[in-house]
Amino acid sequence: MRKSFCKNAKFSELTTMKVGGCIERFFQPATKSSFVDLLREESGPLFIIGSGSNTLASDAPFAETVIRTRFGRVECLTKENGKAFLRADAGVIWDDFVKICVQLGLQGVENLSGIPGTVGAAVVQNIGAYGSEVSESVKEVEVWDREKKEVRVLNRDSMEFSYRTSLIKEDIKSQPPYAPNSRFIVLSALFRLSSNNFAPIKYGSIAEYLKKPMGTVEKLWDIRRAVLCVRGIKNMLEDPVRYKSKLMADMMPERLKGSSLPDDPNPDRASCGSFFTNPVVSPEKAALLPQDAPRFPSQDKVKLSAAWLIEQAGFKKGYPLQKDPNAKVALSTCHALAITNRGSATSSDVMDLAEKIRKAVWDKFEIDLALEPVLIGLEQK
Numbered sequence: 001m002r003k004s005f006c007k008n009a010k011f012s013e014l015t016t017m018k019v020g021g022c023i024e025r026f027f028q029p030a031t032k033s034s035f036v037d038l039l040r041e042e043s044g045p046l047f048i049i050g051s052g053s054n055t056l057a058s059d060a061p062f063a064e065t066v067i068r069t070r071f072g073r074v075e076c077l078t079k080e081n082g083k084a085f086l087r088a089d090a091g092v093i094w095d096d097f098v099k100i101c102v103q104l105g106l107q108g109v110e111n112l113s114g115i116p117g118t119v120g121a122a123v124v125q126n127i128g129a130y131g132s133e134v135s136e137s138v139k140e141v142e143v144w145d146r147e148k149k150e151v152r153v154l155n156r157d158s159m160e161f162s163y164r165t166s167l168i169k170e171d172i173k174s175q176p177p178y179a180p181n182s183r184f185i186v187l188s189a190l191f192r193l194s195s196n197n198f199a200p201i202k203y204g205s206i207a208e209y210l211k212k213p214m215g216t217v218e219k220l221w222d223i224r225r226a227v228l229c230v231r232g233i234k235n236m237l238e239d240p241v242r243y244k245s246k247l248m249a250d251m252m253p254e255r256l257k258g259s260s261l262p263d264d265p266n267p268d269r270a271s272c273g274s275f276f277t278n279p280v281v282s283p284e285k286a287a288l289l290p291q292d293a294p295r296f297p298s299q300d301k302v303k304l305s306a307a308w309l310i311e312q313a314g315f316k317k318g319y320p321l322q323k324d325p326n327a328k329v330a331l332s333t334c335h336a337l338a339i340t341n342r343g344s345a346t347s348s349d350v351m352d353l354a355e356k357i358r359k360a361v362w363d364k365f366e367i368d369l370a371l372e373p374v375l376i377g378l379e380q381k
């Protein structure tokens with residue numbers, strides 16, 4: 001196969017955090033079969049990127065290959081006995097998939113509306129929000145096995161999903177400081193959803209927004225609309241300005257098409273979403289925290305609120321803009337979990353603030369905050 005690649009792509013243009021260096025070889029296959037052909041040929045280190053909304057790359061040039069997934073379609077395979085099976089290719093924009101499910105009256109992913117990124121990464125990361133996780137709806141995942149050089153199917157159990165992670169994410173995380181992709185590259189995912197135009201409200205802020213008690217059954221469209229509004233208010237949607245770049249135009253979610261894109265970037269949206277995952281600790285450890293610390297049961301353990309720990313350790317929303325309005329990097333003014341690039345931050349600026357926060361939380365509570373984004377050329381201390 002004759003391969004053409006782009007020579008001037010940069011991670012700063014491809015990621016929502018807007019930092020990161022030049023890429024030596026950047027490919028964007030147009031179809032799933034050309035993606036598989038490329039994977040078959042590229043046996044060396046490579047990094048797969050979707051929308052770059054969970055990736056933090058070093059500013060140093062990246063001497064390897066990056067392949068972006070932006071291909072594919074959603075196919076409704078069967079719809080009977082109240083269940084529907086849909087296959088979505090890895091390069092489908094996640095929110096476009098959610099929109100299709102809601103349009104078809106299929107319940108299961110509506111609470112995950114508006115999460116930036118692609119279907120492939122959603123499965124790797126086991127995305128979650130407002131009381132749902134994608135793993136609840138995944139039946140199996142079609143992957144390229146780089147070791148055996150063949151297409152395989154991993155069922156839900158083999159994916160080893162747990163809170164914000166999977167077999168594939170653990171494999172990626174085990175290879176710092178450069179996170180080449182794991183043995184398995186997602187080609188598509190098979191989802192099992194319920195044929196139902198309605199779903200219960202599963203989360204406090206959505207109930208509050210809809211002014212209905214938790215558990216009230218609402219139309220899927222109303223849940224989707226509420227989730228998108230709550231996300232918008234908290235600046236937990238990606239910055240639409242990024243789609244003005246020629247390299248990003250193809251990645252724009254359907255819901256933004258047809259509306260005019262703003263001229264100015266919104267610095268509260270230049271983030272990876274939550275920079276830290278919520279720590280999951282033993283009940284004994286959780287019992288040592290002050291009484292008002294939020295705690296959520298998580299099997300035989302306790303999930304804590306990373307945002308609460310961060311605020312208690314002295315980092316309020318917007319830190320350090322209150323004292324330094326020109327700071328290059330700061331917590332979002334709407335959300336203590338999101339580290340944001342205020343316009344000219346480098347990857348080291350982002351990592352320095354992350355480390356400062358981790359140290360303060362450790363010193364105060366002896367709890368280690370884990371980073372959620374995938375790091376390229378950067379190392380967590």
Ligand SMILES: Cc1cc2nc3c(=O)[nH]c(=O)nc-3n(C[C@H](O)[C@H](O)[C@H](O)COP(=O)(O)OP(=O)(O)OC[C@H]3O[C@@H](n4cnc5c(N)ncnc54)[C@H](O)[C@@H]3O)c2cc1C
Nearest residue numbers: 050051052053054055117118120121127128186236272273
């Ligand atoms: C404003 C904002 C809000 C967010 N809110 C949430 C939220 O509510 N809940 C949540 O869970 N996350 C959230 N995120 C994080 C992010 O949107 C998700 O992690 C998303 O799944 C990343 O998708 P992506 O395509 O952008 O991934 P990328 O950043 O492009 O890639 C992430 C990782 O997945 C790997 N990968 C990508 N595609 C494949 C593939 N086909 N096969 C194998 N590996 C692959 C990459 O190599 C990389 O290691 C948010 C991010 C932002 C910026």
